[in-house]
Amino acid sequence: MTKNKIFKSLLKQPNAFILPGAYDGMTARMVEEFGFPAIYATGAGISNSQLGWADVGLTTLTEVADVVSRMADVTTIPIVVDGDTGFGNAINVIRTVKSLERAGAAAIQLEDQVSPKKCGHFNGKQIISKTEMVNKIKAAVDSRTDENFTIIARTDATAINGIEDAIERANAYKEAGADVIFVEAPTTIEQLKAITAGVPNVPHILNMVEGGKTPLVSLKEAEELGFHIMLCANTVLRSAIKGIRESLSVLKRDESQENIHDYICTWEERQNLFKLHEVKKWEEKYLQDVEAKEVKIR
Numbered sequence: 001m002t003k004n005k006i007f008k009s010l011l012k013q014p015n016a017f018i019l020p021g022a023y024d025g026m027t028a029r030m031v032e033e034f035g036f037p038a039i040y041a042t043g044a045g046i047s048n049s050q051l052g053w054a055d056v057g058l059t060t061l062t063e064v065a066d067v068v069s070r071m072a073d074v075t076t077i078p079i080v081v082d083g084d085t086g087f088g089n090a091i092n093v094i095r096t097v098k099s100l101e102r103a104g105a106a107a108i109q110l111e112d113q114v115s116p117k118k119c120g121h122f123n124g125k126q127i128i129s130k131t132e133m134v135n136k137i138k139a140a141v142d143s144r145t146d147e148n149f150t151i152i153a154r155t156d157a158t159a160i161n162g163i164e165d166a167i168e169r170a171n172a173y174k175e176a177g178a179d180v181i182f183v184e185a186p187t188t189i190e191q192l193k194a195i196t197a198g199v200p201n202v203p204h205i206l207n208m209v210e211g212g213k214t215p216l217v218s219l220k221e222a223e224e225l226g227f228h229i230m231l232c233a234n235t236v237l238r239s240a241i242k243g244i245r246e247s248l249s250v251l252k253r254d255e256s257q258e259n260i261h262d263y264i265c266t267w268e269e270r271q272n273l274f275k276l277h278e279v280k281k282w283e284e285k286y287l288q289d290v291e292a293k294e295v296k297i298r
Helices: 003-012 025-033 043-051 061-073 090-103 130-143 163-176 189-198 219-224 235-254 267-273 276-286 288-297
Strands: 017-022 039-041 079-082 107-111 150-155 180-183 204-207 229-232
Touching: 003 150, 017 025, 017 235, 025 039, 025 061, 025 235, 025 267, 039 043, 039 061, 043 061, 043 079, 043 235, 061 079, 061 090, 090 107, 090 130, 107 130, 107 180, 130 150, 130 163, 150 163, 163 180, 163 189, 189 204, 267 276, 276 288
Parallel strands: 017 039, 017 229, 039 079, 079 107, 107 150, 150 180, 180 204, 204 229
Antiparallel strands: none
């Protein structure tokens, strides 16, 4: 079964699931290692880790596709890609969908913010018209090469026009062909209930941002509220930042690695994660004769 079909099957299963974010090949490997069913290529995480800047629409399509291709190379589970606004208008969306499909994505998330966009939990967002976004969703649906490639439609209208407009937009995006609906940054449990009740018969994403605008709930609670995917987009990134800060603090303080072992993984854990044993097998299979010949030449 292809990754695209695997993700579609996840959407059909009765139980909700957690979708953790990753921002490079290493973190993608780790998400799969811990048994999660899919990976979210986080736009904010890619901007933060690769560019060193906040999530304010600075990344380009080619930069995101490059990261996604590296993730796809080293994992076997589906990758959902944060495609931001599609990096432009509906014509840009066509190229974005094709590029991310080639890179190995199983799904793309597109949002109705003005480009350049901002993180969904930042203030000062702006949105395009409902009609323009409907056309962008239609362009995405029409341009995918595999019908099992999932189109996720996100609306940021709640913070700007209110929950009623967000629900109206979500229904329009669903009608345009979106496979999954993502209403970003609701602020109350009542709004969460209104979203799933107001946009029926479609899987919903709930974005859990620690310290963000949406109240944090458990996976069980999210499922009871009618959500199918609990997105934890930058939990991994933020834990990495904390771990790096702690280890650097010890190194700076002690000017020694003697007390740093509680803050770092072991040598064996690192090499196992990055499949050194597989590389050694390839060396034995493909380089043995070459090395023997080189010895003779010398």
